[in-house]
Amino acid sequence: MVKVRFAPSPTGFLHIGGARTALFNLMYAKAQKGIFVLRVEDTDLQRSKKEYVDEILDSMKWLGLDWDELYYQSERFDIYREYAQKLLEEGKAYKDGEAIILKMLPQQVKIFDLIRGEIQFDTETIKDQVLMKSDGSPTYSFACVVDDAAMEISCVIRGEDHISNTPKQIMIYQALGLKPPKYAHLPLIMGEDGTRLSKRNGAVAVSDYRQQGFLPEALINYLMLLGWSPGNNKEIVSFSTAVKNFSIKKVNKAAAIFSMNKLKWINGQYIKQADEETLIDLLIPFLRAKGYIKENFDRNYLKNVVHLFKGRLSTLLDFLEWTDYIFKDQIDIDAELKEKYLSEDRKGSLKELGQKFKKVDVFNAVNIETAFKEVVAFLNLQSSDLVHPLRVAVTGRAVGPGLFEAIEVLGKQKTLERLEKNF
Numbered sequence: 001m002v003k004v005r006f007a008p009s010p011t012g013f014l015h016i017g018g019a020r021t022a023l024f025n026l027m028y029a030k031a032q033k034g035i036f037v038l039r040v041e042d043t044d045l046q047r048s049k050k051e052y053v054d055e056i057l058d059s060m061k062w063l064g065l066d067w068d069e070l071y072y073q074s075e076r077f078d079i080y081r082e083y084a085q086k087l088l089e090e091g092k093a094y095k096d097g098e099a100i101i102l103k104m105l106p107q108q109v110k111i112f113d114l115i116r117g118e119i120q121f122d123t124e125t126i127k128d129q130v131l132m133k134s135d136g137s138p139t140y141s142f143a144c145v146v147d148d149a150a151m152e153i154s155c156v157i158r159g160e161d162h163i164s165n166t167p168k169q170i171m172i173y174q175a176l177g178l179k180p181p182k183y184a185h186l187p188l189i190m191g192e193d194g195t196r197l198s199k200r201n202g203a204v205a206v207s208d209y210r211q212q213g214f215l216p217e218a219l220i221n222y223l224m225l226l227g228w229s230p231g232n233n234k235e236i237v238s239f240s241t242a243v244k245n246f247s248i249k250k251v252n253k254a255a256a257i258f259s260m261n262k263l264k265w266i267n268g269q270y271i272k273q274a275d276e277e278t279l280i281d282l283l284i285p286f287l288r289a290k291g292y293i294k295e296n297f298d299r300n301y302l303k304n305v306v307h308l309f310k311g312r313l314s315t316l317l318d319f320l321e322w323t324d325y326i327f328k329d330q331i332d333i334d335a336e337l338k339e340k341y342l343s344e345d346r347k348g349s350l351k352e353l354g355q356k357f358k359k360v361d362v363f364n365a366v367n368i369e370t371a372f373k374e375v376v377a378f379l380n381l382q383s384s385d386l387v388h389p390l391r392v393a394v395t396g397r398a399v400g401p402g403l404f405e406a407i408e409v410l411g412k413q414k415t416l417e418r419l420e421k422n423f
């Protein structure tokens with residue numbers, strides 16, 4: 001039976017690397033109708049924190065990384081003690097104070113890694129291993145081996161940084177007379193600057209990505225590309241399609257590069273594809289937090305705004321930026337834009353436009369455009385002379401979606417106010 005586990009230590013939040021490990025485990029399990037275990041490795045009672053456990057579980061649920069079984073190592077100390085006791089009785093381990101230590105026998109250890117092929121280790125240099133510390137808690141490697149065996153984990157899929165722990169763990173299996181699982185060590189994830197992923201280059205918590213307005217499906221899609229490729233140069237791939245094509249043997253050995261721009265691009269694609277009602281639901285908490293909408297907001301109106309901007313967003317937070325001119329009563333126009341587009345001359349033309357817009361009864365894009373063209377002709381100008389000044393005056397920006405649609409959603413009242421006195 002295929003059974004894998006993701007085994008985070010709750011001494012920090014769930015980061016990109018951890019989420020990628022969890023995802024690859026889940027893809028492997030799902031591809032073979034196996035079981036996915038979440039094992040919280042909270043043996044370090046000092047450094048493990050409940051807030052980290054909560055964040056890890058929440059983030060996994062949010063990402064859709066649903067587990068079949070959940071264990072906490074802190075609830076299993078009796079089991080580790082029993083196994084250690086057995087090794088003591090068999091003379092394979094000894095006591096030093098309260099600690100229980102495994103004798104290491106020098107030998108060659110070989111593993112066959114599903115991603116990296118055969119790896120040989122010389123255990124000559126490995127010192128005797130502490131199994132149980134004097135405070136009664138197990139060491140990481142010991143608890144890991146006991147649990148992987150007890151839980152009948154068939155394949156251990158984890159980050160490459162754990163390769164060096166593998167020979168020690170194999171020796172513990174041997175001492176216990178148990179058969180080790182298969183191994184697959186996933187490639188490192190590096191930042192674009194070639195250094196190990198850190199806070200500086202993207203390794204922030206999954207919950208931070210959530211707060212920045214990334215969609216879970218997009219993050220999952222991006223994570224699967226960190227070391228694996230769905231083939232055919234495809235980059236936008238759903239989880240269920242990925243599962244159909246997934247093979248752990250096709251995972252790269254070379255380090256994966258984390259690119260924030262790529263992640264944003266993928267997120268933008270998911271936003272573009274999402275239907276508007278779904279997007280509204282996703283945006284509501286962001287809009288509320290910003291104070292842009294109240295309890296009794298007009299959903300239909302919001303739908304028009306979403307429709308206009310959804311093609312331009314990398315994240316949900318971008319929506320707040322693009323639409324601030326709609327939700328705020330007043331806008332600030334920065335000095336540079338003022339100087340470039342709002343000369344005295346142009347301001348006069350814009351007032352003229354305001355007069356004309358006032359007479360437009362049905363304030364929709366088509367009628368706004370007609371009125372605009374009439375004023376341009378009347379003033380003997382080109383459309384291009386007034387497009388930018390108009391956009392800057394009413395939206396505070398030099399770029400945006402279709403100008404007349406942007407003005408339509410802003411509405412007549414705010415448009416007129418801004419054309420009369422906003423500069």
Ligand code: GLU
Nearest residue numbers: 007008009041144158162
């Ligand atoms: N608790 C370990 C970690 O978070 C798990 C390593 C493993 O998968 O064996 O790195």
